[in-house]
Amino acid sequence: MAVGIVPLRREEQHLNLVPKSDIRFRQTNSYDGNAIKRLYHADNIDVLNALTFDADVCGKVILIYIDPPYNTGGAFETRDFKHAYNDCFTIQNYLSFMRERLELMHRLLSDEGSIYVHLDSNMVFHIKLMMDEIFGMANFKGMITRKKCKSKNFTRKTYGNISDYILFYSKTDNPIWNRPYEEWSDEKVLKEYPYIEEQTHRRYKKVPIHAPGIRKGATGEVWRGMMPPEGKHWQFTPDKLDEMDAKGEIYWSANGNPRRKVYYDRSNGVPVQDIWLDYLDVNNQNTLITGYPTEKNLDMLKRIIETSSRPGDLVLDCFAGSGTTLVAAEELGRQWIGVDIGDEAVLAIKKRFKNGSKPLGDYVKKKAKQQIQLDLFEEEKLGEDNTCLGFVSTCFDFYEEVF
Ligand SMILES: C[S@@+](CC[C@H](N)C(=O)[O-])C[C@H]1O[C@@H](n2cnc3c(N)ncnc32)[C@H](O)[C@@H]1O
Structure with a gap:
């Protein structure tokens, strides 16, 4: 070094x-x-x-x-x-x-x-x-x-x-x-981010846009004619959800269920x-x-x-x-x-x-x-009554040793 x-x-x-x-x-x-x-x-x-x-x-x-x-x-x-x-x-x-x-x-x-x-x-x-x-x-x-x-x-x-x-x-x-963070392995990426966006070819996963919790303020309000499910609130304000949707970051299922796209290229790795x-x-x-x-x-x-x-x-x-x-x-x-x-x-x-x-x-x-075994640690136990601390530091005599 x-x-x-x-x-x-x-x-x-x-x-x-x-x-x-x-x-x-x-x-x-x-x-x-x-x-x-x-x-x-x-x-x-x-x-x-x-x-x-x-x-x-x-x-x-x-x-x-x-x-x-x-x-x-x-x-x-x-x-x-x-x-x-x-x-x-x-x-x-x-x-x-x-x-x-x-x-x-x-x-x-x-x-x-x-x-x-x-x-x-x-x-x-x-x-x-x-x-x-x-x-x-x-x-x-x-x-x-x-x-x-x-x-x-x-x-x-x-x-x-x-x-x-x-x-x-x-x-x-x-x-x-x-x-x-640890790096994603190829195998884990495929499993965790299984979808590919058609236009951008970005890999993503779908996650709910709501989370458990008390509804208060904007995150508890109607968005696109929907309320968050019982006992849950939106993860973002309706304004922010609109913004995300405009950018194509919301996935809509065939029956109109919104989910958020989480992109692999935005991940820092696996925590x-x-x-x-x-x-x-x-x-x-x-x-x-x-x-x-x-x-x-x-x-x-x-x-x-x-x-x-x-x-x-x-x-x-x-x-x-x-x-x-x-x-x-x-x-x-x-x-x-x-x-x-x-x-x-x-x-x-x-x-x-x-x-x-x-x-x-x-x-x-x-x-x-x-011909000496080095891995003796497990075997070489001292007796029960041997209470040695072994670290007797008598004085701090200074010695000058430059390599
Ligand atoms: C398990 S080893 C540490 C190994 C170290 N982490 C490494 O990577 O090499 C424990 C160390 O504590 C030191 N030690 C034990 N009692 C001490 C004390 N009272 N004052 C200073 N060092 C002590 C020992 O000399 C020994 O080197």
Whole structure:
């Protein structure tokens, strides 16, 4: 990726802490010297706390995406067999770990902001209740079910678990929302828009010109000698319906029933629904990855960022991992703040910004040579009593590592 690096800042005076590393990245095109692009190598509780005192950030974050530990009870390694992070809490510890961070995130969000929390079935329901409390039930916008991988051939007596979940909340009832659309497939177009207008050859479908609701004002009046059916009103005023009819946009059936023509060429696409099937994490040997475990699909992050922020807005991921959110934000011209406590995560992010990612196949060859199984996560559970948090951040010693 084409980014240059400006010198490391020695300290964050206003944050009153010296992160292990705080690196600023510079966009090659239209770089705004004041843009916030920060990576903290630290425990996010300290950074989030500090950011609540940062006037450039607090109340200005438009989008938070987090993919925190899921409390799988396992430990994660990179594809190079380095320890990445532990994911082993008691439920109580996990909940207080999440609560104190989510409360701070709530404070950092702008009134136009949204938060997406990516989890699996282990903790999603616990965290849903917690988020209802912190963000308000009225601000729950939905739960996205994502297909995360191809089908599994489980030997266990249960269904293959191929999905995870993203809880989506806004701070208020006025979040940034750029409705996402998917392209129509040829098959769907034929099904949804089956008619072709003779004169123009435009493809269209027919829909009623009335809708359920109370009749009041012009939309409840007679049009062409007809009243809307019982309990319904016209979708448009009679004047507007006349105008549409004059343009040939009303279809009249043989028995004089009017219907509105909705043209395919006016459609923005299929509005995206809350089941996402196209964002598998690793698809094939050519998929570009960083080698950091639990790396998420870059296109999925781009969809979230494009939907819930505008160019120039500030995006925060305080469980940044391999930096998928940060890269997506960078590529989409957003400002960003990333935080991760892990050495391997920060290394992966730096490498990714400098050199991009490598095909999965490169790691598979290595795996064959070393005869080590990489997909140990499901099997490798730590004991019940092992309540390790594993993320002991002793100090924020600063180190200068320029690639
Ligand atoms: C599931 S991974 C995130 C993966 C990321 N979404 C990606 O695409 O690569 C969770 C990350 O949270 C980090 N983490 C866990 N506890 C943390 C803490 N207290 N402060 C900062 N980072 C933390 C871990 O080091 C790990 O990299």
